[in-house]
Amino acid sequence: LQKDPSSRVDAPKLGRPLPHSLTESEVVALLDAPLVDDPEGFRDRVMLELLYATGLRVSELVKLQLGQISMNQGLVRIVGKGDKERLVPLGEEALDWLQRFLAGGRQALLGGQISGEVFPTRRGAGMTRQAFWYRIKKHALTAGIVKPLSPHTLRHAFATHLLDHGADLRVVQMLLGHTDLSTTQIYTHVARERLRNLHAKHHPRG
Template sequence: MDTRPDDPLIEAFLDAAWAERGLSANTLDAYRRDLRKLAAFLRQRSGGTAGLQAAGRDALLAFLAAQVQSGLSPRTVTRHLSGIRQFYRWLVRERRLDEDPSALIDSPRVGRGLPKALTEDQVERLLAAPDCDTPLGLRDRAMLELMYATGLRVSELVGLQQASMNLERGVVRVLGKGGKERLVPLGDEARSWMQRYLADSRPVLAGGAVPAEVFITARRAGMTRQSFWHRVKAHARTAGIGTSISPHGLRHSFATHLLNHGADLRVVQLLLGHSDLSTTQIYTHIAREGLKRLHQQHHPRG
């Protein structure tokens, strides 16, 4: 499409953006492409009579809608809108335009990305990574086992208090988001590792102190989210899965693996402490993908 009538205006904006904000060549090229596409759309829509400076809010909305209808993702359309907003703000600052037609346009809602879950083999390798002959290694193994067994959030895990644990009954009382309390079963494996940690490792780390937190550092203080994440990354590297882990990787894996093995979605919702079932449903997409891969690999007609 012919885009030349608005090119001088676009180039003036790009020169200003480079001089004032130091934008990269890639960003400037993206802005140029997006603005040329908009200019061509506006001229086609108006029969060749309207350019960028004549665009109103409705015309910009029509352009964005056309991008969505053409199959572009909300994230890409949001990028288009970002450049368009910068352009019209510049026109107003330069007094080439009285009002910014993009000012009252909301960005398209960008869907939440699917959480990254580990495979069951990766989980086993991660759990086996800490050196359990050391107090810190045994603590880390217990934390990883507990997180995978219960699906706790990192903040819930490091915030666990001694009074929250009931190993005899095999449950942990968790204070979640919004002060909501829930009881989560541990499972035999996690309970066994917790018993070992509390009997053999925690007294050494506490050194006579009586901290309220279940998981403590060598300084006799409770673990922080940052210190836990640092330890997880180190163990992930040892296990050879350094690029596959996220702070909530074991929580995501807990939910996904439960669904893969036939757990009811509402039960998983209760275990995760989600107030809204739609938050839990995001894991069904991952579970379905995993089941499809298993079917393709193992079914004779997969």
């Protein structure tokens, strides 16, 4: 042959890697890891609760201001990528933790300082994304979680668990603040992969 026939065949496109997620029991272990009798541990617990309840990006969480939260409506207003605004429900559990933190733990951290940050440091400033990522890894270690994690781990768990429990893909897209539905669709592959693994593990002919 003078010409390689395979030269006319397009190379297969490499799919996006599936995001690492946590099981529901692993999420519970992670949420339970911070010591809530310590002001910083209390703050971390509430931050983790909000991440899992809302699917916020860590960068959105650490910049959260008091004026973005409506306690009466149980909503948080987020300005995400491209300055696009979205309203995300907090859920009863996260709202309860947040109310308790704002009523006491936050002031213990501030020590009389004034700050508009929902989750301040002891200096009254907002926490950096890198500092919170360090604390997530610390709490994951306490929880005995050894799988690879990223700052978006709870955001991935939020999306995957919603789909596992029957949520509509477009609703998940809106909550995550994705412009393109295809970005959200990767979580359907995670859910399918989990179903395949469960089938292989529990079915007699799996």
